[in-house]
Amino acid sequence: MAGVYIAYPFCAQKCTFCNFASGVFPRELERRYMAALLAEMRAHEWAWTPETVYLGGGTPSLISKEALTSVLELVPGRPWAEATIEAAPGSITADRATAWHELGINRVSLGVQSFVAAELARTGRRHTPETVAREMELLRKAGLTRFNIDLIAGLPAQTMESWRESLHWVLRLDPGHVSVYMLEVDDDSRLGREIRRHGLRYGAGEAPDEDLTTTLYETAIDELARAGVRQYEISNFARRGEESRHNLKYWKLEPYVGFGADAHSFDGKTRRANAETPADYCDRMERDGTAVAETTPARLVEEKFLVGLRLAEGVHPSAEEWGRFRVPIERFTRAGLLEAGGGALRLTRRGVLLSNEVLQEFLCP
Numbered sequence: 064m065a066g067v068y069i070a071y072p073f074c075a076q077k078c079t080f081c082n083f084a085s086g087v088f089p090r091e092l093e094r095r096y097m098a099a100l101l102a103e104m105r106a107h108e109w110a111w112t113p114e115t116v117y118l119g120g121g122t123p124s125l126i127s128k129e130a131l132t133s134v135l136e137l138v139p140g141r142p143w144a145e146a147t148i149e150a151a152p153g154s155i156t157a158d159r160a161t162a163w164h165e166l167g168i169n170r171v172s173l174g175v176q177s178f179v180a181a182e183l184a185r186t187g188r189r190h191t192p193e194t195v196a197r198e199m200e201l202l203r204k205a206g207l208t209r210f211n212i213d214l215i216a217g218l219p220a221q222t223m224e225s226w227r228e229s230l231h232w233v234l235r236l237d238p239g240h241v242s243v244y245m246l247e248v249d250d251d252s253r254l255g256r257e258i259r260r261h262g263l264r265y266g267a268g269e270a271p272d273e274d275l276t277t278t279l280y281e282t283a284i285d286e287l288a289r290a291g292v293r294q295y296e297i298s299n300f301a302r303r304g305e306e307s308r309h310n311l312k313y314w315k316l317e318p319y320v321g322f323g324a325d326a327h328s329f330d331g332k333t334r335r336a337n338a339e340t341p342a343d344y345c346d347r348m349e350r351d352g353t354a355v356a357e358t359t360p361a362r363l364v365e366e367k368f369l370v371g372l373r374l375a376e377g378v379h380p381s382a383e384e385w386g387r388f389r390v391p392i393e394r395f396t397r398a399g400l401l402e403a404g405g406g407a408l409r410l411t412r413r414g415v416l417l418s419n420e421v422l423q424e425f426l427c428p
């Protein structure tokens with residue numbers, strides 16, 4: 064069963080930590096984008112009926128009801144087993160919640176990132192814990208009962224105490240699914256650039272160091288587990304049955320099709336990537352009628368390990384694969400980063416913390 068990803072890269076503000084090709088763009092670009100998106104979806108020949116839909120961004124919670132109706136009308140298979148919309152706290156109204164429910168959306172992923180005012184002030188966000196609580200209530204009343212809350216470990220001004228405050232709010236609101244990301248310190252976000260250059264803007268000088276960020280992440284693993292929200296993937300935690308069916312497709316190498324800027328598709332053999340920026344996406348769609356910027360054959364065996372090992376259940380290597388990857392498997396098992404049992408291979412707790420190093424080895428054994 065396959066999934067559909069739809070990208071809407073427009074936001075009300077550009078958050079300091081964000082390293083996606085999303086942000087604030089002129090109205091005219093948004094108009095062109097929606098026309099291009101609909102054209103791309105209309106031209107798609109469906110080889111299967113999708114089971115899941117994911118509206119990501121950007122901030123798709125800002126899409127008007129009319130535009131969202133036009134987009135979702137082009138996706139066969141309603142009612143979908145899971146249809147998620149990413150939402151920024153502060154953008155949810157009773158009307159929007161009702162419209163989403165009517166359109167078949169049944170899960171809302173809230174980009175909360177933090178429940179602490181001092182941290183939010185440094186990211187460019189304005190919501191409060193009460194905003195999130197109120198909007199979840201609105202959504203529940205409209206019939207939307209499945210939620211995810213995103214948190215980021217490593218934000219400026221974050222301490223163990225403030226992190227526990229955010230975890231406390233998560234447990235109190237009980238979304239069923241939680242994603243915990245460690246701040247990516249790279250040149251693609253304003254905050255990341257500032258931290259790398261030892262600057263002070265965006266609170267960069269107050270960002271926790273790598274050791275503290277790792278400890279915050281480990282604290283989340285333990286606190287969430289104590290509350291019955293178990294880690295099922297490196298960054299994802301859920302009560303039993305609340306795992307993201309859509310995102311599991313990425314880690315289990317199931318097919319999906321992506322529409323919009325920077326959207327990726329996988330048909331079981333080939334990977335396709337659309338143009339990354341909204342402007343480039345619109346230009347290509349208007350000029351060529353397609354936005355595909357890159358097509359590469361999938362490396363199914365390597366990818367099975369690269370993404371499958373992200374899951375707590377691990378992967379089940381074939382006899383041939385055990386042999387092919389014998390060297391890294393033995394090395395990481397000796398180092399206590401991988402463990403084998405019951406025919407499966409999985410990361411240990413330490414392996415999860417050093418996952419980048421481990422996973423890379425399966426790409427070029």
Ligand code: SF4
Pocket residue numbers: 073074075076077078081082083085086120121122151174
């Ligand atoms: S974090 Fe989300 S809301 Fe903020 S700029 Fe990035 S995509 Fe937009």
